[in-house]
Amino acid sequence: MDGNGRWALGRKLPRSQGHLEGLKAAKRVVKAAAGAGIRYLTLYAFSTENWKRTAEETGFIMGLVKQHLRAEFAFYRENGIRIRHAGNPAGLPADILAELEGALSETRDFKGLQVILALNYGGRDEIIRAFTRLAEKEGALADISEEALSSCLDNPDVPDPDLIIRSAGEFRISNFLLWESAYAEYYISPVLWPDWDEGELNRALEAYRNRERRFGGVKG
Ligand code: IPE
Ligand code: MG
Secondary structure, eight states: OOOHHHHHHTTTOOHHHHHHHHHHHHHHHHHHHHHTTOSEEEEEEEETTGGGSOHHHHHHHHHHHHHHHHHTHHHHHHHTOEEEEESOGGGSOHHHHHHHHHHHHHTTTOOSOEEEEEEEEOHHHHHHHHHHHHHHSTTGGGGOOHHHHHTTSSSTTSOOOSEEEEOTTOOOOTTOSTTTTTTOEEEEOOSOGGGOOHHHHHHHHHHHHTOOOOTTSOOO
16 A cells, blocks of 8 residues: 555645545445455555654554554444454554454454455565464474465465555565465556545456466466
């Protein structure tokens, strides 16, 4: 979800205003994704590298996440949305972690769209933590396989993404789902994240429908 800062800058507003609008966009897109019958949606909200930003900005984003998790419970219930987390819980402030764990447990049985909040998430960090979990399993290192490592990722039951959408026009991965994205389709849009809505999501889904996925094979 990139482009919050540029959105604000273009309007001579503080970056925090961009994050606030980005949150509204996230809600629009979550609702649209649920309506479109999508089963899993991962929102890259905060990376392991985003801590390089000022304490003011990281504090503001964390505050937004905390507020949002608490305020949106009715929205989750009405739409059957289950909240999950990807990322390193150890690096999260205690109050955010408590709020996050509350949302995870309160929505655990909801059967609709699963929204995976990537918070303090880094693809490399996830792979390292997965290897650490694997190494702790009795005899696991004698039998290293893709399946074994996949089973130690943050959300092993969540399938690999079919489509990865990047807003704000940057052509890079930025440490997102490195392992899981092996055969994901990419959709890069110049539209800044705060301007995203159902229409933008539908354009991305339409582009995806026209892709031919071969997974390294040949057209059959
Ligand atoms: C939001 O966009 C991404 C988050 C880390 C929340 P940015 O804050 O990276 O926006 P730009 O890249 O400065 O426009
Ligand atoms: Mg950015």
